[in-house]
Amino acid sequence: MYDKEADVVRLEVAPASIRLRPEAGQYYFLYQPFRLTGWESHPFTVGAWSYELGPFKGPSAKLLGKSNGSLDISQVPLLYGDDGIQGSLEEASDTNSSPALKLIFWIRPYDGWTRQLRHQCLKSPTRATDARILLEGPYGGTFPLWRYEFVLMIVGGTGIAFAVPYIQDHLLRSAEDWSSQSPEKEKTQIQDIELIWSGRQAAFFRDVAYGELKPALGREEFRASFYSTATAEAPPEDLAAIGCKIKSGRPELLSLILQRARDATNAGASLAIVVCGPVGMAREARAATHFAMRQGYQSIKYVEESFTW
Template identity: 25%
Template sequence: MGLIWLKHPVLWHSSRVPSGYDYTAMTAVQKQLIITRWHNWYSADWDYGQTTIAFFCAAILAAAILNAASWLRARSKISPTKQQHPSIADKFTAAFRYTTARQFYVRTTRYYAPPLAAVLGVSGMCIFIMALMLAVRPFYWPNEAMGHSPPIATRAGWISIATMPFMIAFATKVNFIGLLTGTSHEKLQVFHRWSAFFMYITSLVHTFPFIINDIMMGEMVSQYKNSPWYWTGVAALVPQTYLIALSWGIFRNRYYEIFKKLHFIASGIFMAALFIHVNFRLTSWDYFWATLAVYALAWLARVLRTLYTTGFGLPATVESVGPDLIKISIRVPSRFKWAPGQHVFIRVLGLGVHALTSHPFTVSSLRADGAAENTAELVMRVHRGLTSILANRVVGRAAWTTRVVVDGPYGGLHVPLKAYERVYLLAGGSGATFTIPIFADLVASMKAGGAVCQHIDFVVAVPDGDNYAWMEPAITAAAAQLPDTAVNVRVHFTRTEKTKGDDESDESANILYGRPVLPAIVRDAHMSASKVAIVACGPDGFLYDVRNAVADSQLVIADGFGTCKDMFLHTETYSW
């Protein structure tokens, strides 16, 4: 049905030869205005669409350069005898890292904002789009003979459609932007959501000037009845409004599985309607081909990798390992490889309709090199949804066997921790699933003599001993491989009070009671060595304290004080 609304013959691009103007009704100034840059309808795609493309590409390139500099810096050696205080490069790096660490919390709404760097990135996107759209005057043609497309509507439309490929690129799991910038796909979601929001704003600015213009020209009724552009525009704007309105956290987080399915359906309707609406004007369809290429390549890469590494399912065992904790052990072939700290998406085939959904979990075990088969262990706390259903399957039984499809791995660290003199691993609750394999891998590197790292501090905060029981064997076994002078494990029981009989045993096991004072730990880290890495995983409040304490330390380095010259921070959160 959509083809009947397309102008025939259907072309790749429409003509750039001006037509439809009544030059006799225009002044000389008006004739000149409609052919100048930023005003010419027939070159608006070059002026506004390509300028928007250039902005996003420049921003991604800058982020890629900073990522490469960070990667190289992690491998550089700092000689304490050569320089006692931070250099200019150290200060610049610290100032930049301040923006990646600093975070804000809105107490009234209990909202944890993204890091300051993301806030600045979104703000830059907003300023650029608003300036490009609003800086050029006039917004409306002073003479009807100059065309029926208001200038502000034309430019808003091209900015909107040029944003589309990047909006989709920010959302994919196999993420090409993430590969360039060293950023995991889930951390790019903030740019996906805000670029989609700005695309919606420009779509509205594109829509309403046409309505205002047609009312002023007395053509609203005829356009409403006869023009296909109105109907195709509405057909695109309605699902786009739904996508923006229902993507806010209050709806998305509470009803995520329903949200995800409806999100794909609404996105398909939106794209189809918008494709017909733009009707191959100038180079408008080129942006759809670019969007399709980005999404299709990412999707195809995921599917082919999943088929190659896990086929149509791998044997898995589900068991309870503590209060509200379950573990999935998946037998994976040697061709399935992952690094410490990476996560996978799993689809549990033995759960009926729930097999249609996939969920992310961190791999809490290490891969044995050279083994014909490995076991990937996923430890998760029971909440609603999939984890609750799995927990019910193991009630009253030792384990439950099923088959799972594994998509991944994703994420992880993009710099080697073994290049830092001292490493602090901070885990809050089940955040230990992220830090334990990193701890074990770093210990193995130090034991083999292939690491610059001289000391590891591992701080774990859990409610009680029952929640610590599942992780204790792995932590104890890894720590036992190094002398006490090289590793320090501290376990905080946050909901258990110390009893009289616990004194001696707790002292030897480094068991503490109460929440860890994270800012104090970060300050100690800052004073401990020239190159320090801090890796933290836990709930939002836990990471908020770590982030801002690290941000304060980065300011000290930027000011040129202290012995620490390089402090690296990596955080992982429970939710996206």
């Protein structure tokens, strides 16, 4: 589906394999076969995932994220076995069939295949289309963000796809029954997590804030600030009502990183700085982190994800 205001294609892919285990930090190569322009492959970070379930009954109905049967993964642990998801997901479904996994990618259309994908969507009155997509992956690994007390996430545009799975992973690991349902996985140590997201299309902010980010907004340990860089577009005021700070212009990364480093040091806590954005943003964040460490703030881990595939 193509959102013209956000200028983003939301691609939802239902993998054929029930053994696929999506995790934060992973990316896939996407292929669309049977195109006249030939065989193209494009790597994209998986931004989120959900599970399509059968009808619910009883107390397990609270696990539903949407009325259409889509399960909000921030509400349940992701436990897999050879036959699909185990634990509370098995208990949630009133059928014996495995829930169907759906991977979500946010794609900015530029040229080549991404532009053609937008064109395919625009030919439909609903700006949505069905297409066969082949997956190769997953590639990449998960950084143990849950081992740090303070987290600062700095992303630009569709770089939000890198941040959302880690935020959702934090929600899972902070659940009260996480240890009993997932004894092999560590409980989160995160006490404070801040998201800084800059981009041109405010509509993209709204879509993700009211969608994949909504379970995190309003939580005591989570804060989000959105920076609208489009001078002709006023930031959406309605996002402030759900716990997002909306600002115009670009974030001052040096002051933000220094403040978070100072807060973490005063609290005797470790700090992880996660960055996924354009080259200029990453360069500025890297330099600011280096400056902060030279000022004596040593308990900092800098993690940067490529944005230029």
